[in-house]
Amino acid sequence: MSSLTVVDHPLLKRDLTILRSRETPHGAFRKTVSDAAAILAYEAMQEVDLKDKTIETPLESTTGYEIADEVIVVPIMRAGLGMVDGFVRFIPEARVGHLGMQRDEETYDPVDYYSNIPDTISEARVFVVDPMLATGGSASFAIEHLKQRGAERIHFACLVAAPEGIERLQSDHSDVPIVTATVDRELDDNAFIRPGLGDAGDRIFGTTG
Numbered sequence: 001m002s003s004l005t006v007v008d009h010p011l012l013k014r015d016l017t018i019l020r021s022r023e024t025p026h027g028a029f030r031k032t033v034s035d036a037a038a039i040l041a042y043e044a045m046q047e048v049d050l051k052d053k054t055i056e057t058p059l060e061s062t063t064g065y066e067i068a069d070e071v072i073v074v075p076i077m078r079a080g081l082g083m084v085d086g087f088v089r090f091i092p093e094a095r096v097g098h099l100g101m102q103r104d105e106e107t108y109d110p111v112d113y114y115s116n117i118p119d120t121i122s123e124a125r126v127f128v129v130d131p132m133l134a135t136g137g138s139a140s141f142a143i144e145h146l147k148q149r150g151a152e153r154i155h156f157a158c159l160v161a162a163p164e165g166i167e168r169l170q171s172d173h174s175d176v177p178i179v180t181a182t183v184d185r186e187l188d189d190n191a192f193i194r195p196g197l198g199d200a201g202d203r204i205f206g207t208t209g
Ligand SMILES: O=P(O)(O)OC[C@H]1O[C@H](OP(=O)(O)OP(=O)(O)O)[C@H](O)[C@@H]1O
Pocket: 076, 077, 078, 079, 080, 101, 102, 103, 104, 108, 110, 130, 131, 132, 133, 134, 135, 136, 137, 138, 139, 165, 191, 199, 200, 201, 202
């Protein structure tokens, strides 16, 4: 079974509270998603490989490190776009792929509408990002698509996960580690996460209210 890491950090708890509140307007919501994603990135990137590099300090030579991995961040659109900045903040040379996916409002199955993935995917360490893991359908489909494109080292990062989504992802993709800020109680009858934070895409982009 893949690993599940629930990041325990006071800044993340504070950010999650801002995100959960219905009072938070979309500008503050978008900024907070980005800030929280950076904290998740810090944890999710623990396994990134390094290589030695000799450098000159002002006084002498010493051995330092640089990132050895080719890193690709893949947001599941739309809401995943809000996490990209937080992830590339630490690795500016990272490439970004895009997967467009929208849940069907009745069946809750993901419908894919866009894919643009860097052709270095097979040798890369890939971070799939989406704030919400609800039924797990979108994340599972996205990861399957990336595997079919050749990806072999995939990580998944989200802000809010439902127990149902974690179970689905661990069952479909036992090789993909999951990093999240919280595991919430349950899915409701509309497959929304409770207590959750509502519709992440709409709140990031201000498409309702
Ligand atoms: O785990 P699941 O049951 O698949 O649900 C989670 C998906 O639902 C949301 O996207 P949505 O379909 O609302 O699209 P949007 O990002 O364009 O709003 C969310 O950002 C995930 O992609």
